[in-house]
Amino acid sequence: MKRLTEASTWAGFGIMAQVLANLVPGEYGIYLHGASAVAGALAGVIAEKGNK
DSSP states (O other): GGGGGGGHHHHHHHHHHHHHHHHHGGGGHHHHHHHHHHHHHHHHHHOOOOOO
16 A cells, blocks of 8 residues: 555556556547546656655
């Protein structure tokens, strides 16, 4: 659960959603595009935690 607070995890979710959107036929792909947009937005907002 701790990984969900990392921006790179959300970027990965966005990439996976884009891949699935290309594989899913019909109107369901639009939902995956939306999920990708949300994951990308979260990746942009969440700060990466560097080594302290």
